[in-house]
Each structure stands twice: as C-alpha cells, then as structure tokens.
Amino acid sequence: MQHIISILIENEAGALSRVSGLFSARGYNIESLTVAPTEDTTLSRMTLVTRGDENVIEQITKQLNKLIDVVKLVDLSEGPHIERELMMIKVRAEGTMREELKRLADIFRGNIIDATGNSYTIEMTGDGAKLDAFIQVVDDELIIETVRSGPLGIARGGKRLTLHV
Amino acid sequence: MELSGAEIVVQALKDEGVEYVWGYPGGAVLHIYDALFQQNEVRHILVRHEQAAAHAADGYARATGKPGVVLVTSGPGATNAVTGIATAFMDSIPLVVLTGQVPTPVIGSDAFQEVDTVGITRPCVKHNFLVKRVDDLAETIRKAFYIAASGRPGPVVVDIPKDVTDPNIRISYEYPQEIGMRSYNPVERGHPGQIRKAVDLMMSAKRPVIYTGGGVVLADASEELCQLVKKTGFPITQTLMGLGAFPATDPQFLGMLGMHGTYEANMAMHETDVLIAIGARFDDRVTGKVAHFCPHAKIIHIDVDPASISKTVRVDVPIVGQVRSVLADMLHLIDELECEPGRDALAQWWERIEAWRAVECLSYDASDKVIKPQFAVEALYKVTRDDEFYLTSDVGQHQMFAAQFYPFDQPRRWINSGGLGTMGFGLPAAMGVKQACPEAEVACITGEASIQMCIQELATCKQYDLPIKILLLNNGYMGMVRQWQEFFYDGRYSHSYVDALPDFCKLAESYDHVGMRIDDPADLEAAYREAFGMKDRLVFMDIVIDPEENVYPMIEAGKGHHEMHMSPHLSSERELA
Ligand SMILES: Cc1cc2nc3c(=O)[nH]c(=O)nc-3n(C[C@H](O)[C@H](O)[C@H](O)COP(=O)(O)OP(=O)(O)OC[C@H]3O[C@@H](n4cnc5c(N)ncnc54)[C@H](O)[C@@H]3O)c2cc1C
Ligand SMILES: Cc1ncc(C[n+]2csc(CCOP(=O)(O)OP(=O)(O)O)c2C)c(N)n1
Numbered sequence: 113m114q115h116i117i118s119i120l121i122e123n124e125a126g127a128l129s130r131v132s133g134l135f136s137a138r139g140y141n142i143e144s145l146t147v148a149p150t151e152d153t154t155l156s157r158m159t160l161v162t163r164g165d166e167n168v169i170e171q172i173t174k175q176l177n178k179l180i181d182v183v184k185l186v187d188l189s190e191g192p193h194i195e196r197e198l199m200m201i202k203v204r205a206e207g208t209m210r211e212e213l214k215r216l217a218d219i220f221r222g223n224i225i226d227a228t229g230n231s232y233t234i235e236m237t238g239d240g241a242k243l244d245a246f247i248q249v250v251d252d253e254l255i256i257e258t259v260r261s262g263p264l265g266i267a268r269g270g271k272r273l274t275l276h277v
Numbered sequence: 278m279e280l281s282g283a284e285i286v287v288q289a290l291k292d293e294g295v296e297y298v299w300g301y302p303g304g305a306v307l308h309i310y311d312a313l314f315q316q317n318e319v320r321h322i323l324v325r326h327e328q329a330a331a332h333a334a335d336g337y338a339r340a341t342g343k344p345g346v347v348l349v350t351s352g353p354g355a356t357n358a359v360t361g362i363a364t365a366f367m368d369s370i371p372l373v374v375l376t377g378q379v380p381t382p383v384i385g386s387d388a389f390q391e392v393d394t395v396g397i398t399r400p401c402v403k404h405n406f407l408v409k410r411v412d413d414l415a416e417t418i419r420k421a422f423y424i425a426a427s428g429r430p431g432p433v434v435v436d437i438p439k440d441v442t443d444p445n446i447r448i449s450y451e452y453p454q455e456i457g458m459r460s461y462n463p464v465e466r467g468h469p470g471q472i473r474k475a476v477d478l479m480m481s482a483k484r485p486v487i488y489t490g491g492g493v494v495l496a497d498a499s500e501e502l503c504q505l506v507k508k509t510g511f512p513i514t515q516t517l518m519g520l521g522a523f524p525a526t527d528p529q530f531l532g533m534l535g536m537h538g539t540y541e542a543n544m545a546m547h548e549t550d551v552l553i554a555i556g557a558r559f560d561d562r563v564t565g566k567v568a569h570f571c572p573h574a575k576i577i578h579i580d581v582d583p584a585s586i587s588k589t590v591r592v593d594v595p596i597v598g599q600v601r602s603v604l605a606d607m608l609h610l611i612d613e614l615e616c617e618p619g620r621d622a623l624a625q626w627w628e629r630i631e632a633w634r635a636v637e638c639l640s641y642d643a644s645d646k647v648i649k650p651q652f653a654v655e656a657l658y659k660v661t662r663d664d665e666f667y668l669t670s671d672v673g674q675h676q677m678f679a680a681q682f683y684p685f686d687q688p689r690r691w692i693n694s695g696g697l698g699t700m701g702f703g704l705p706a707a708m709g710v711k712q713a714c715p716e717a718e719v720a721c722i723t724g725e726a727s728i729q730m731c732i733q734e735l736a737t738c739k740q741y742d743l744p745i746k747i748l749l750l751n752n753g754y755m756g757m758v759r760q761w762q763e764f765f766y767d768g769r770y771s772h773s774y775v776d777a778l779p780d781f782c783k784l785a786e787s788y789d790h791v792g793m794r795i796d797d798p799a800d801l802e803a804a805y806r807e808a809f810g811m812k813d814r815l816v817f818m819d820i821v822i823d824p825e826e827n828v829y830p831m832i833e834a835g836k837g838h839h840e841m842h843m844s845p846h847l848s849s850e851r852e853l854a
C-alpha cells in the first residue's frame with residue numbers, strides 16, 4: 113500500500129542524503145520526496161511517498177526515526193489527511209485546440225500561467241489521481257512537457273506535526 | 278581559555294577523559310598532530326595502517342565499554358579506516374573517528390587527498406559530522422562522544438577540514454557540560470505494561486529459552502542477567518557476540534546457538550514455547566531460515582533500538598529500553614508478584630534438553646599425531662582459565678572453534694568481529710585490549726590467512742611493547758572457505774589454499790618478537806605455558822593443525838535449527854534424540 117510520510121528534520125547539509133541513502137541502502141521504494149524549509153528555519157519538512165506492506169513500512173518509519181537528524185515523523189496514511197500535488201504541463205495549443213484546452217483546464221481548475229502563439233503552460237494542483245486524469249484527457253500528441261512536485265500531505269483537523277507534543 | 282582548532286581537538290579529548298588515540302598522520306591533520314606533540318595526557322599510538330587504528334580503538338572499546346578514539350588524515354587515511362568503522366558499526370561498538378579533510382574553500386574541487394568522507398561513511402556510522410567552523414568544533418566533538426556511547430552504541434565520524442584547525446585562529450574554549458539534542462533521545466526504561474506482559478508470559482512458559490546477545494555485554498548487564506537466569510531456572514543460549522555475559526561453565530548454559538551453535542541450543546530454540554530475546558538482533562546466522570525459526574514460540578524482545586525489534590522476526594512482546602534497567606525492573610516485578618514458573622513443566626523441559634546435550638555434539642576425533650584445532654583451544658583454556666584473560670579473534674574456523682571450546686565466564690573477554698566478519702581484526706584489536714588492560718593476559722587467535730591482513734601491526738606491538746600472544750591455527754587453508762567448498766562445491770577448492778606462506782617465526786623474530794612453531798599435540802600445553810610465561814614479550818605461536826578439520830555442528834544457510842549437520846565423528850548408533 114502507498115504511504116505518505118511527513119518528516120521534520122534538522123535543516124543541515126546532508127540531511128536529504130541521509131534519507132535518500134537510507135532508502136537505497138535498505139532497498140526501500142521511494143516514489144517521491146519533497147523537501148523545503150519550514151517557518152522555523154532550523155527545520156526542514158519532507159514529504160515522502162513510499163510503498164510496502166505493513167512490516168516494510170514499520171521498518172521504514174523506525175529506520176527514519178533512528179536517523180540522528182530526524183526530529184519527528186508521522187505516517188499520514190494512518191489517519192485522515194489531505195494530499196496535494198502541483199503540476200505544470202506544457203501543451204501544444206493551436207487553432208481550435210486553444211479553446212478546447214482552456215475549457216479542459218477550467219474543468220480541472222487549472223490556470224494557464226504562460227502562453228505563446230502555439231502553446232500553453234497550465235498549472236494545476238490536486239491529488240495524484242486528479243493530475244493523472246488531466247493527463248489522460250489531453251491527447252498525448254499535444255503534451256510537450258510535464259513537471260510534477262510529488263505530493264505534499266497534511267493531517268485533517270487540528271492535529272499538527274511540530275516539535276511540541 | 279583561547280585555543281586554536283587543533284588545540285580544541287586535543288583539549289576536548291582530555292575533557293572526555295580519553296587516554297589513547299590510535300592514528301596515523303598526514304597533511305590534513307598536521308595541525309592536530311602538532312597540538313598532540315605538545316602535551317602528554319592523551320597518548321597517541323602510531324599504527325601501521327589506518328584499518329588497524331580503527332580495530333585497535335574498537336578492541337579498547339569492547340574491553341572497557343568506553344568509546345575508542347581514532348585520528349586519521351583525509352583521503353586515503355579516511356578510506357583505509359572505513360573497514361574498521363564498518364566493523365564497529367555492525368557490532369554496535371562506540372568509536373569516535375576524527376578524520377582530516379581538505380580546507381573548506383577547496384572542498385568539492387577534487388583537491389589533493391580529498392574524498393567525501395561524510396558520504397563514504399554515511400551508511401556505516403551511527404552518525405557523522407563535517408565541521409565547517411572552528412566555533413562548532415568543541416560542541417560537535419561533545420555530541421560525537423555522546424552519540425557514540427549512548428542508546429545503541431556505534432561509531433561516529435567527525436570530519437575536520439584543515440583550516441578549521443588553523444593554529445593562528447584562536448577562539449575562547451569551553452567544553453559543553455550537558456548536551457541536549459532535540460532529535461536524539463535514546464530510551465532508558467522499558468514500558469512497565471510491557472514488562473508485566475513479559476513476566477506473565479514467562480511464568481506461563483512450559484519450554485522457555487533465554488536467548489541473549491551482544492546487547493547484554495554492551496549494557497554491562499551480566500549481573501542482572503545472571504539473576505534472572507537463576508531466579509527462573511530457565512535454560513540460556515547466547516550469540517557469538519553475547520558469549521561471557523552469562524558464565525559458560527554454568528549448567529544452565531546450553532552453548533552458543535545458530536549456524537555453528539550446539540545441538541542442544543538449536544533444538545531448544547526449535548521447540549521452545551516462550552523465547553526471551555535480550556539484546557540480540559535475530560541475525561540470519563542465528564535464525565537460519567526465518568520461516569522455520571522458533572515455530573512454536575511466543576517471543577519477548579528487549580532491545581534499546583526499536584528498529585531491531587520485529588526487523589526479521591515478528592515478536593509478541595516488544596520492550597524498548599536499556600537491557601540493564603529492563604532486567605532490573607523485571608526482577609523487581611517477579612519479586613513483587615511472588616510468581617514462579619511451573620516447576621514440573623520446567624523439569625520435563627530440562628530432561629529433554631539433557632537428552633540433546635548427551636549427544637555431545639562438539640566431540641571430535643582426538644589425535645596424538647596432529648594438533649586438532651579444538652584441542653588447541655581446549656589446551657588454551659587449561660592454561661589461561663585462572664588468569665584475567667582476554668581472547669581476540671580473527672575470522673574463520675579458528676573463530677568458531679574458539680567460540681565453541683573456550684568457555685568464557687565473564688563479559689568483554691571474548692572480542693571478535695561478528696557482524697561484518699572482518700579478517701584482520703584480531704591482532705590490532707588485541708593491541709587495543711592490551712593497552713586498556715595492561716595487567717591482563719591478552720591473546721589473539723587467528724588463521725594464516727587472516728593474520729596476513731594486518732600483520733604489519735607487529736611493528737606497532739614492538740614500538741609500544743605490547744606483549745600479546747598470537748595463536749596462529751595454521752591449516753594452510755582459508756579453512757572456513759574450504760569447508761563451504763567441500764560441502765557445497767564438491768570439494769573444488771577454488772583459491773582457498775593459502776600458498777607461499779612466510780616463515781612466521783622468522784617474521785616475528787625480525788620484529789624482535791619471539792616465534793614458536795608447534796606441530797606435536799604432546800608439546801602444545803608446555804609451549805603455551807612457556808609462551809604465557811614470557812610476560813614482557815610478544816610470542817607468535819605458529820601452530821600447525823589438521824588441515825582439513827571442519828566446524829560442526831553446522832546449519833546450512835536457509836535451513837532450520839532442527840536441520841543441523843553433525844560431525845561424522847558422532848557414531849550413528851548414538852541416536853539423535
Ligand atoms: C564466520 C562467522 C560465523 C558466525 N556464526 C555464528 C553462529 O553460529 N552463531 C551466532 O550467534 N553468531 C554467529 N556469527 C555472528 C553473526 O554474524 C552476528 O554477528 C551475531 O549473531 C549477532 O549477535 P547479536 O544478535 O548478539 O547482535 P549484536 O550485533 O551484538 O547486536 C546487539 C543488539 O543489542 C542491542 N543493544 C545494544 N546495546 C543495548 C543496550 N544497552 N540495551 C539493550 N539493547 C542493546 C542492539 O540494538 C542490537 O540489536 C558468525 C559470524 C562469523 C563471522
Ligand atoms: C576481509 C575479508 N575477506 C574475506 C573474507 C571471507 N572469509 C571468511 S573466513 C575466510 C578464511 C579465513 O582463513 P584463515 O584466516 O586461515 O582461518 P581458518 O578458517 O583457516 O581458521 C575468508 C576468506 C572475510 N571474512 N574477510
């Protein structure tokens with residue numbers, strides 16, 4: 113099953129390589145990994161998407177917790193949570209397709225953030241499945257380039273991942 | 278106090294109470310070497326290869342429980358130390374390894390003797406640091422010692438660029454007393470509820486086994502362990518790393534378990550209904566095929582590292598905590614509850630175990646013509662049993678024979694590389710042990726292949742007058758490899774014959790040590806006595822043994838505990854129970 117793990121980690125050089133090195137050394141699967149500093153500049157927050165059975169996920173969270181730089185982590189998949197991913201997709205937009213693509217983007221609540229005479233760049237957020245669906249409806253031939261951030265996740269409700277319990 | 282970075286390194290070591298540093302100089306650490314030169318408190322031991330520096334510091338740490346300290350230069354100095362660092366990592370041994378690095382402005386430019394030490398060592402350290410500012414130096418070293426020795430111990434590398442130790446830049450120095458790390462809080466006490474569950478389960482057991490490992494040694498918890506074993510009357514088996522934590526001469530000890538464990542220990546594992554695992558990590562050399570492991574047992578596991586629990590084998594009652602405090606709490610609870618295990622069931626269980634024991638799985642073909650390796654170890658025990666005696670080992674058959682035939686009665690006396698199985702470990706480790714315990718007898722058991730991996734250290738032993746005794750069980754083969762080739766490759770001995778051996782006696786003598794060659798079993802004991810009688814000399818005993826002896830019992834990789842190969846020596850009429 114797919115799991116989405118949020119990690120607070122010391123914002124130090126090499127912290128990212130400790131996490132990615134752990135995954136390659138132990139043969140765990142990593143589907144996506146995003147990192148950025150938090151409002152507390154000494155901490156980074158990572159969102160990591162991985163896949164595995166219960167035992168594997170248990171080992172992954174234990175091994176991550178064991179990294180000295182990891183301050184806290186939570187497996188968001190254990191509770192209700194929200195996932196969002198950002199995609200920018202550059203498509204060929206010529207002739208009648210210009211209107212068609214604009215309509216499609218609207219349906220998916222995407223925004224056209226750049227345009228030339230024959231192309232659009234559409235920005236879209238949503239869970240992975242929604243972005244996949246958009247790619248599906250656009251003709252393969254029209255897609256010039258896509259770039260996706262990988263999911264970010266946050267727990268629903270008042271719960272939060274912070275230093276303080 | 279105003280100090281330069283180099284002086285801070287040395288002062289921090291003093292503030293940690295460090296007696297010895299094993300190291301080797303080079304460009305990137307010259308400032309530090311200069312600071313070392315100007316003081317006498319911290320003694321530097323110059324090894325002949327950086328791998329040996331790490332092994333020697335490791336031997337010191339295993340014998341004392343204190344972190345061993347290593348100092349090497351950048352580039353090749355650091356890479357040479359990696360095998361020693363990985364060896365310590367696999368066995369959870371506390372080391373602080375200071376590595377020189379090229380100056381910060383040129384890091385990343387493929388400068389002379391630059392390697393990414395933090396990157397190379399990352400997978401085989403508990404943690405590592407690159408110190409980029411002299412202001413961070415003292416605190417980082419403090420953290421390194423704290424991390425190395427606390428929780429589940431392990432090696433910590435501190436990579437120090439040369440400009441950070443610049444003698445011309447001086448800053449005020451204060452060594453931090455307390456160190457708090459929000460991201461690192463090792464657990465001490467076990468959860469009372471879990472301990473209660475464990476005690477209940479233990480008291481309901483009909484066929485209990487206590488299985489302990491290196492964690493008991495690392496935790497200095499022998500006393501608590503012995504109390505538990507005595508109080509419960511349960512049988513106990515230990516891993517290769519756990520030997521000595523419970524006295525091997527005690528009748529409740531079943532011997533080592535696992536691949537080369539005893540028949541009684543492995544059969545007891547196979548039939549146990551409650552397994553109490555203490556500071557052991559269910560290594561594949563212990564479990565054999567996991568699907569066949571303890572098929573009837575509920576498992577209790579005490580370990581300070583949550584990641585060790587349910588890693589390879591699912592356990593029923595996990596207890597995260599320091600062995601010592603958990604066992605103390607457990608003993609306390611047993612007293613409080615005034616509970617006892619079922620004595621009748623236990624008596625029946627012991628009867629079954631005694632039947633397995635009667636097989637005498639370790640018996641071997643004695644000989645008066647050729648020295649059997651088993652005999653060589655038994656004779657060693659005879660000669661050293663009353664001494665404060667430490668035995669280090671290299672890797673191979675000799676290591677297994679030592680583990681099987683030398684009954685260690687105290688912890689920290691048996692010092693070997695189990696997890697990584699590093700040939701070359703024995704001699705430098707013995708140097709570290711001898712330095713830690715100058716009054717004790719220290720011997721290294723080795724093979725003619727292993728000893729050649731760090732044999733240059735005979736020079737270090739000469740320089741620092743380290744009168745250790747080397748017992749080379751010379752079978753002319755990489756015996757352990759040959760055994761596998763005999764069993765699993767139809768006797769095709771591909772590259773496992775150790776050809777072109779030196780004359781080890783002459784070699785030892787060329788370093789001013791004493792060499793002895795022994796090939797008659799009748800001479801062995803007297804030779805040992807003579808060698809151990811030479812208190813202030815290193816004696817190198819080249820003991821010619823039966824070239825094709827095998828280690829039994831043996832569980833093939835991928836087999837269960839009940840599927841042991843027994844020695845062909847055991848006559849067929851002695852039916853296995
Ligand atoms: C040639 C060869 C043959 C071998 N054959 C065998 C064999 O037949 N049988 C055998 O047993 N081994 C054998 N080994 C060794 C084997 O590879 C492993 O190294 C060994 O089994 C691991 O021992 P352990 O489980 O005690 O773990 P260790 O590596 O000693 O780990 C200690 C465990 O205790 C925990 N711990 C540490 N400190 C504490 C503390 N203070 N409190 C609580 N927990 C703590 C750690 O987290 C860890 O889980 C062999 C090795 C070689 C080289
Ligand atoms: C550095 C290293 N290389 C290779 C091995 C694989 N290996 C394990 S035992 C062994 C043979 C050891 O031979 P020797 O030292 O003569 O001991 P014996 O088994 O004959 O007692 C080898 C090559 C190892 N453990 N370590």
Ligand SMILES: [Mg+2]
Binds near residue numbers: 673726753754
């Ligand atoms: Mg040999």
